[in-house]
Amino acid sequence: MHTISPWAATVHADLENSAVIWEKEFQNYTFQVFNTGDSIWIVVTWPDKGKMAFRPAFGMNSCFEITNLFDDGQLLVINLQTRLGQYEVQISFPDDNAPLLHYTASFKTNQPLMIPFWPRDIIPLTQNGSVENTNGKIYMNQIGSRSGILFGSMTKPKTGSFFYFQNLGSMSDYCEATETSLAETVGGAWPEIGFKLPVLENKPLPSDRAYIISDAYVLFSADAVENEIQQTTQFLDNLAAVYRFLPHPEVQYHKWPEITENCLQDIFTNKGCWTQTKGIPYLNAYLCDYDTPAEIMVQLAILIPLNELKNWTCAETDPVYNDLLSGLDAFYDPKLKTLNRWLPQLKDDLDKSEEQKKEMVMDSWYLHHPLMNLARLALAGEKKAEELVLQSIEYAIKVAHHFNYQWPVFYKMDTLEVIKEETAPGKGGEKDVPGSYAHLMLLMYRLTNEKRYFNEAEKSVKKLIGKGFDIFYQANITAFSAGALLELYKITNKQEYLDLSYACLAGLFKNMQIWDCQYGYGKNYRNYFSIFPLNEAPYTAAYEEMEVYAALSEYLIQAESVEILPSLKILIPEFLKYAVSRLPYYYPTMLPEEMLSEDVKTGEIVKDLWIPLEDLYTGWEKSGQVGQEVYGAGLGFGVMTRQYHKVKDEDFLLFADYPLVNYKKSKNTVQFTVLGSAEFDCNFKILFNENSSKIKIDVLHNKKRIMPTAKSKILLEYKITGDSIVQIAW
Structure with missing residues (x-):
């Protein structure tokens, strides 16, 4: 039996002693609304009679009086008042084919009001209505300012699962007015779970207008969740099911070709980006940080997008590219026969302020990351990279075997020797x-065609079995893992690998912020659908976001020939679309001065440089x-080479914020396939330069001619759906 608070202890009796004021049967579920005095409850009864109560409105120390009830069969609107103010509760069922409940509540106070307490809005019940005798499992809940999700099952009585999504962006006005935060607001401990409105102790809620205080979507299922694969797969399916009905902010288009030019100029010419050792230039990790020795990951983090940009433009190699490439040899340690994290000749300059800043201490993910990038360069034809990765790979295999x-x-x-075994005790x-590691081994398999690398990959991913959401440690590493598992599935056709790739993706989407924080400093930029680098990181990070964006773009392209979950054809392209819209705000040039920190941990911030901040807070x-991370400066190149498509022998560019595949050009015609779901649109543009000759362009979308939504001398804009074929003729 659970210990419960006074606000939960009386729920059973309150419901027993109250009349049903509204009832609806939908999808074999029963939905009943009760007014129990200080609370409005929606009691949901599963087909097998399990129950759960949801509280859209709380009257604090006053009782509700219903002033109007309107029901047109699609929407229920209940107007209420208490001695403190007026409330409005709306209830609807947006999906005709699924038991998805949507409720909102707004509150207008009669006078400025402090709110020192607010109860959570979900209480599970037994068939006779009791609270304390229930049990359940919570598979995930909100951490920090990630999505307001609570996903769990009621196990006593054995009922089924529920997926709760509080659309936190709707409460931005409340938080702006009261200077509160929506971080850590969806969670709780069984049986008192759900959303808890931020309490007010310093600044009162104004009486100027009605503020939304809840905007919840709840999807119900009678199916039991038996294992971690079902947890992660159901999570993705549930998230996509709810996402269909969320309000989505407008996508902003940014001129990435111009951003790319600005970034190139600042990387190449600003002295704060560079340091020299024995006459060889190396990139600093952070702007103006001259004290920390050069790192191998930093050099390769810029070399890879520079290589992509070089291949995209078909231009001659820039001298800086060659400088970075020639500097890689100095990181090789002939005693260990592998690349070192730090420039070995500067090992005595390490300040030992953190574990990884001590000589010979390696962070596990970090060993593989530079080797992956070397392998990618090798596959792109760079012989220097091929030599280094072949010289270093046996050490990585030795470490893998040592740690099993x-x-x-x-x-x-x-x-x-293990310096730190666990991320946290017991974790x-x-x-x-x-x-x-499997991703690295598959890159080596592609490079050499040696089967032993493939065998290493298979042995390694076996250790992911049973981890579920817990696979996630660092966002970009988990994204690479998802891609490796998809590749293994395509080679072996073993369903286990595809399921594990879904578990990786679930870990990523669990760590996203699928709401737009428009209060505080967050209102200065769109932050919808951003991803956090670590499980408990308080900020999003430029480089990790860039690598997740690139990895998920590749995942979707590689999955074109695979029957992946339909939910992923919604979630991945939508993440990519919003990433293209969001990522420019890592550049301080895009942000107001007042939201930039005066205290910087590493180096300096120069606002007018196109070098991204490491950390963005909402x-x-x-x-x-x-700090301002130099190693994230390839951000723009990655978007440029993935979302813009050159048309051979023509002076216009194509842009789409969904991935395009099957690109074909013949004479004055281009055809391609847009990935994604037909349920959602992407933005497609044809961009001309100022000197382009005037040509007439027709766009066929699934064989039907479509007209631009906007046009100018240098731009034609279209909305096109995912999972479609587009033909352009001129």
Whole structure:
């Protein structure tokens, strides 16, 4: 039996002693509304009679009086008043084919009001209505300012699962007016779970207008969740089912070709980006940080997008590219026979302020990351990269065997002594590293065609079985793991690998913010659908977001020939679309001065440089607290090469914020397939330069001619659906 608060202890009796004021049967579920005095409840009864109560409105120390009830069969509107103010509750069922409940509540106070307490809005019930004798499992809930999701099952009585999504963006006005935050508002402990409105202790809620205080979507299922694969798969399906009905903010188009030029100029010419050792230039990790030795990951983090940009433009190699490439040799340690994290000749300059800033200490994911990028460069034809990765790969395999494919957080490179075994007590090490190691091994398999690398990949991913949501340690590493597992599935046709790739993707979407924080500093930029780099990171991070964006774009392209979950054809393209819209706001040039931190952990911030901040906060915290990361400066190149498509022998560009595949050109015609779901649109543009000759262009969308939604001398804009074929003729 659970210990419960006074606000839960009386729910059973309150419901027993109250009359039903509204009832609806839908999808074999029964929905009843009760007024119990200080609470309005929606009691949901499953087909097998399990029950759960949802509280859209709380009257605080006053009782509700219903002033009007309107029901047109599609929408129920209940107007209420208490001694403190007026409420409006709306209830609807937006999906005709699924038991999806949507309720909202607004409150207008009679006078400025402090609110020192608010109860959570979900209480599970037994068939006779009692609270304390229920049991349940919570598979995930909101952490920090991620999506307001609560996903769980009622196990006593054995009822089924529920997926709760509080659309937190709707409460932005409330938080702006009261200087509160929506972080950590969806959670709780069984049986008192759900959303808890931020309480007010310093600044009152104004009486100027009605404020939304709840905007919840709840999807119900009678199916039991038996294992971690069902958890993660159902999570993705449920999220997509709810996402269909969420209000989505407008997507902003940014001129990425111009951003790319600005970034190139600032990387190449600003002295704060560079340091020299023995006459060789190396990129700093952070702007104006000259004290920390050069890192191998930083050099390759820029080399990879520069290589992509070089291939996209078909231009000659820039001298800086060659400088970075020639500097890689200095990171090779002939004793260990692998690349070192830090420039070995500057090892005495490490300040030892953090574990990884000590000589020979390696962060497990970090060993593989540079090797993956070297392998990618090698596959692109760079012989220097091929030499280095072949010289270093045996060390990575030795480490994998030593730790039996289950890596700690930190270890000594020379002795393999474990420095830090777990991320937190009882949580294990870096659980997604088996996936990144498999990704590295598959890159090596492609490079050499040696079967032993493929065998290594298969052995490693076995360690991901049973982890479910817990696979996620670092967002970009988990994204690479998802891609590796998809590749293994395509080679072997083993369903286990595809299911594990879904588990990786579920971990990513669990760590996203699928709401637009428009209060505090968050109102200065769109932050919808952003992803956090670590499970409990308080900010989103430029480089990790860029790599997740690139990895998920590749995942969708590689999955074109696979029958993946339909939910992923919604979620992945929508994430990519909003990433293209959001990512420019990492550049401080795009942000107001007042939201940039005065205190910087590493280096300096120069606002007018097109070098991204490492950290973006929403709400009331300032951004750039970590620093301006040079290694994230390839952000724009990655978008440029993925979303813009050149047309051979023509002076116009194509842009789409969904991935395009099957691109074909013949004479004056281009045809391609747009990935994604036919339920959602992407933005498609044809861009001309100022000197383009005037030509007439026709666009066929699924064989039907469509007209632009906007046009100018240099731009034609269209809305096209995913999962479609587009033909352009001129």
